[in-house]
Amino acid sequence: MAVEGAVASRSGLRSALPLLAPAYLWLTVAIFLPLSAMVFFSFMTDLPLSGKPWAFTLGNYAAFFSQSLYLTLLLASLRLGLEVTLWCVVIGYPAAYVLAKVLKGRSREAIFLLVILPFWSNGLVRIFSWAMVLREGGILDTALNAVLPFKINIDLMYSYPAVIIGLVHSYVPYMVLTCYLTLQAIDDSLIEAGRSLGASRLQVLKRVIIPLSMPGLVAGAALIFVPVVGSFMEPRILGGRTGTFYGTVIEDQFVAVFNWPLGAALSFILLAVVLVILAIASPVLRRAA
């Protein structure tokens, strides 16, 4: 049996290989080799390209650990990721619940599509659109001053809250999507059973609905937290001078300072942090799948 299985799997690979090879070769050249090269470069003193002398060094990592600036910025980015994720849970989960359990039929389909539509449209443009709303003399400022009897100046532009608002706007559809998928799978009779046995709405929510939809919450949180920690365009546009984060420092190494080995080391440290976070989230996700 075992021998037969091994033969079958070897011939399976032979038939599959011509179909698989082009796609996986492409992924290797454009994703996996570059990621390996990044690790390699992060241990170099200089790029071995323009004939400049180079040597192996731990200096790029030493720079991260000896200068508190990088660690501070990494912590600031992690905090940003945490805050954005929390806001997405607070805003997105109730919306996913209403979509899955209150709305029915065609209106549910249409509204679901409307919620996730922006998330597939251009992220850069959506961040720019908040600049129109948040700046002084912008729509928020004008509208509030038209309603309120006293004069106030709303100028959220180039501030930490502006970065949070823009990022939550960008990523909240993820949370709605993942939570909706798990909430939808909860059998309504479970909720009814809980209610008829005397549980209050809040108890049903705490004991039945939230535990059963936990995989969706975790998946959404991972999908949001990871890219937010690595964000640089959003803090640049909406944060201005207050928008210096770990991602913007990496960007600087590649487009302004041209210290690529340091940039590679900083990128690799971020990758390690990301992988640890995904590893922590994966048991919950695997249980869902």
Place this chain on the structure above:
Amino acid sequence: MMTTRILEGLGRLYIFLLLAFLYLPIIIMALMSFNVSPFYQLPFEWTTEWYASLWQNDQLISATWNSLEIAIITTIISVVLGSAASLALYRYEFRGKKVLQALLFPPIAIPWLITGTAMLIFFFGVGIGRGLFAILLGHVALALPYVIVVVSARLQTFAPELEEAARSLGANQWQVTMRVTLPWIMPGVIAGGLFAFAVSFDQFVVSYFLSTPGQTTLPVEIYAAIRKGFTPEINAVSTIIIVVSMALMLLTARFFKFGGEK
């Protein structure tokens, strides 16, 4: 009963507020592209001059062509390679299949900042350098996992007996694939292609690290313009982009159920 109805009403209101949060900034941005004042001053006065001046902006127009070309070529390559890989993963059993499937997730899950800078380093190191070809290499790699995931999802609904039936009636492997399997998975292939187009056309981060001043794409050009200062022309081109990409996703939704329900 009464409380249930009140709660449901509040739920509907809440969804409405969320939609307002998601769409109001985009609508305001679009309105400002039709406003006369270059400093976004109110009252609103209608004009299309910002759209007209886009046509004078050669840099923007050439970046737009680059974006379209790259998106179309990315779509074609990733659909062909991705569909082939999905078929192989569906049809054959072999050791390491789980690993190959797991390898599709790093490109999706790793932040584009890391992927983009890694590509920059590697492409520079092996002599490919920066420019449109490097951008195309990167975009196809980003789009491939999406195509494979979407086409594989469609293949899950395919009955393998159909292939066997065709084979027993004398069709060869190529005929089975072209006449039986491909027509069935077509909605998945089209949806995968639209995803690939969207991934490429809206891609900013990876293009940003791989572009050079002459060889760039539309989002990179817009980012450069935003950093110089806000102008209604940016609003105009942004409005065009957002309309195009939303129309594209509405089209995708006809072929692919995002909610996974049938």
